[in-house]
Amino acid sequence: MNSKLPQSVLLKVGMGTCGIAAGARAIYDKLEEQVKNFQNIEIDYTSCNGFCHLEPLIETIIKGKTLLLANLSAEQIPFLLENLTNKKLLSSKVLVIEKDKKLKGQNRIVLENCGIINPDKLNDYLEKDGYVALKKVLNNISPEEVIENIKKSGLRGRGGAGFSTGIKWDLARKAQSEQKYVICNADEGDPGAFMDRAVMEGDPHRVIEGLIICGYAIGASKGYIYCRAEYPLAIMRLRKAIIDAKESNLLGENVLNSGFGFEIIIKEGAGAFVCGEETALIASVEGQRGMPRIKPPFPATKGLWEKPTNINNVETLANIPWIIRKGADSFSALGTEKSPGTKVFSLAGKIKNAGLIEIEMGVSLRDIIYGIGGGSSTNKEVKAVQLGGPSGGCIPAEMFDTLVDYESLMSTGAIVGSGGMVAVDEDTCMVDLAKYFLQFIQSESCGKCTFCRIGTKRMLEILTRMTEGKSNMEELNKLRALAQNIGVASLCALGKTAPNPVMTTLRYFESEYLEHINEKKCSTGVCKALVIYTIDEQKCIGCTKCAKNCPVDTISGSLKKPHYIHQEKCIKCGNCEKVCPVGAVSKL
Amino acid sequence: MSDNARNIDQIIAMCGREEAAAIPILQAIQHDYGFISKEQMKEVCSKTDIKENRLFGIATFYSQFKLTPSGENLIRICKGTACHVRGADNLIDVISEELGIGIGETTADNKFTLETVACLGCCSLAPAIMINNEVYGKLTADKLRGILNEF
Known part of the structure; x- marks a missing residue:
């Protein structure tokens, strides 16, 4: 057999961690084996394009039209290769989706290359204007002007707190020291969040470019990427990207012959949630137990090895090249006045179109859950959405008109957080969900502050008794008091925000707590002791x-x-x- | 233990002797031997600037480090939020039923060790588990039994 197509066709297999787990490797192997029989068919791989619920998938580009061939199995490959025209594919039994339609409602800046380029090829990134921002900065823009630009864009930290990135850089720039550091916080620890993993796996050079520009702006010659060890593929692709960047003089003693020198070292985390907190992360890079330190002094004046240090999260840095290339005004034109730009969210839980999305700030939760997310994946209604992981909160369905920006979400008791969005349906018990997060926090508390160490344990014990029908109203009051005190008396964000899941579920789903306490009943059937x-x-x-x-x-x-x-x-x-x-x- | 496990001297030569090298050294030992023994920690401290109390403190702080050996196959149940609401606890029950072990335990024949992990980041495949380095997603009790039988 030696079929010939009228024009060459490119097939790209989505090979992020989730794609591979869904079976993309077998698809790629089969393609590689079969494609020899055909002329004019090229195969390549890319990373996660965000359509996790459709994986494993292949993207085809024929006559300018991009189709996603979804939920594939290796057995379907021979058939596909024989039928590579848009018309035949669209009328076949394979699940075929037009990519443009699938992206409706999204605006991709950070994810603009994810699922499109081959993350292991520097050339792919260069073809998408990669490192153009770095060149521009090194040739024409002073560090102070870079910082002014970032300030003007209005970019706020995407790791959770939402602090102005430009002001943060400015503080580190103004700190006097011969040695300064920049750190990329890639310790994405929130359960239910995988935005940063997808960016690192899908577009590693973008993160590197952002970090180099940050180093140039604040005057640092050394950067660290602190990545959690649970992301082996992200680490592998970052390592390869760093080597390639060095070979092309994008990293090293004299970056692009500009006189500016910069190197990047990858530090693997060792499995401690608290290391997402910047001072704990610094302690971990220094080789110590990851325990937070008192602020001030802030890392901008006294950070890694007591030197001025700037820490930004992956998504924040991934925004930088775009802002430099397109201008601060293009960025601030997106989103809302106080929360400009876009935000990447990972949609998961009981939702139909689980995956990765990027939306402009200011879109409503309803548009995300029902528009992009397609609503519930079960036959039950979506009851609430959990935002921001263990530091965040649950927003009930009645409030889905809330807009997604820093201030609006904060007023509900939840936070934008790093961007994990988990939908829960009527089969989810909110008391159990609160207990779940408390369990997580309790085991991840570093033990430094008494309220966080012991207070969360007492809260967990009360919640456990509630789910077993052994609690009373007095304990509910104790739970509230503990929640307030832990928030006040803990040093770092882990402890300060630890009570949020309990506070928000108590605020919006108090009736479920009362049912567990007074009627000794769990109507969702989740709390087994009560069923x-x-x-x-x-x-x-x-x-x-x-x-x-x-x-x-x-x-x-x-x-x-x-x-x-x-x-x-x-x-x-x-x-x-x-x-x-x-x-x-x-x-x- | 991997076939070409490096000895402590080789690991120190690669990671460095200063305090900041503590975590990379422990990671390298864990990678090559599957766990970190007291003897290995003592040896590291005798050959570097790292104090014994420091190293032990680090080894017990981070959940990645194991001070006892695991079975041949390491099962890690994802306890992320998406997996939790999609029934990760039921998967633990299935494994306990099938293999007779709870979390943190190893089967008598040393074939399996069961652990949990905070989040694998494969939330769209929830509930998910990782056996050795392979992720298995969208699991049901029957699917999980089938996977266990393959080992």
Whole structure:
């Protein structure tokens, strides 16, 4: 077989961590093996393009039209190769989606190259105006002017706090010292967040370019990227990008022969959530336990090894090349007055179009959840959205008209945070969700401050008793008091924001707490201790399936006779409910 | 232990002798040997500027470092928010049922160790787990049983 297509076709496989986990490697291998039989077909790989729910996927560009071939299996590859025209693909049984339509509602700056270029090829990045900003800065713009530009753009830190990036740079610039450092905070620890992973895996040179410009602006010759070890692919691609940048004189003693020298070192995190806090991160880079320090002095005056240090998160730095290239005004024209630009969010949980999105600030939550996200992925309604991980909060569906910008979200008790957005539906118990975050915080507290170390433990104990039906109203008051005190008496953001998930669920879902306390009931059925499984004698047909599938043999009854669950041994696994063919088992 | 595990001298030569090298040294030992023994920590301290209390403090602070050996296959259940609301706890139950181990435990035949991880960052594939370096997503109880049987 040696088919020939009228023009060459490029097939790109999405190979981010999530794509690979969904099976992209097998797709790529199959393509590589089969493509030899064809002329005019080129294959390449790219990283995550944000459509995680469609993975594994291939992108085809034929006659200028970009199609996404979604949810593929390796077996479909031979068929695809034989049918590579837009018309044939669109009428085939493969799930085919037009990319432009899929991107409706989004505005991609940070993600402009993600899922488009091959992250391991410097040339791909150069073709997309990569390092143009760096060249511009080194040739024509003084460090002070760069900082003025960033200030004018209105860019605010994308790691959570939302502090002005330009002012932060200015403080580090003005600090007097022969040695200064810049650090890229890539310790994306919030559970439910994967924006920074996608940017590093998909467009590593962009992060590097942002970091070099930052170094030039504040007068630092050394930069660190502190990346969590759970992201091996991101680290691998960053390493390759640094080597390639060095070879092209984009990094090194004399960057682009400008006289400015800059080097980048990658530091792997070792699995501590608190290291996302900047002073804890500095301690970790110095080789110590990652424990936060008292501020002031701020890192801008006394940071890494007591030298002036500027720390920015991945997404913040990824915005920099765009702002320099297109101008501060183009950036501040996007989004809202106080929160200009765009923000990347990771959509996950009970949502149809789970994945990565980038929107202009000022879009409503409703537009994100129902517009881009496509609404609930289950047959239940979306009940709330959890924003900002363990430091953030839950916003109920009634408030989905809230706009996504720093101030509006803050007024709800949640935060923009790093950008993790997890939708939950009516099957999610909010008390259990609060307990989940407390569990996380409690185990990640570094132990320095008493309120954070012991207070979160006491809060967790109360929440655990609530989910077991062993709590009372007095404890609910204690929970509120603890939440307030921990917020006030902790040193760093981890402790200060630790009570947020409890505070917001208490504010918007108090009835669920009261149900657990007063009625000893969990109507979602999540809190297993409060659930009782029973069999309706009228409905039961005596098929014995439940008894056979019960792992603890606590269901009795003979063939064609109603069955009965002996509660004392029941472990509430729910197997009986799942296997019953007539819906006779129910939760009380 | 990997086939070409470096000895402590080689690791120090690569990572450095100063305090800032403590974490990279521990990471290298962990990478090559699968865990870090007390003897190895003592050896590191005798050959570098790092104090024993410091190194032990670091090794116990970060969750990446293991002071006891794991089984042949390391199962890590993702406890991220998306996985939690999509039923990660049920996956733990399935593994406990199938293998008879809880979190932090190793099977009697040394084949599996069960751990949790804060978040794998594969939230759209929730609930997800990682076995050794491979991520498995969109799991159900049956799918998980099938995967376990492959080992």
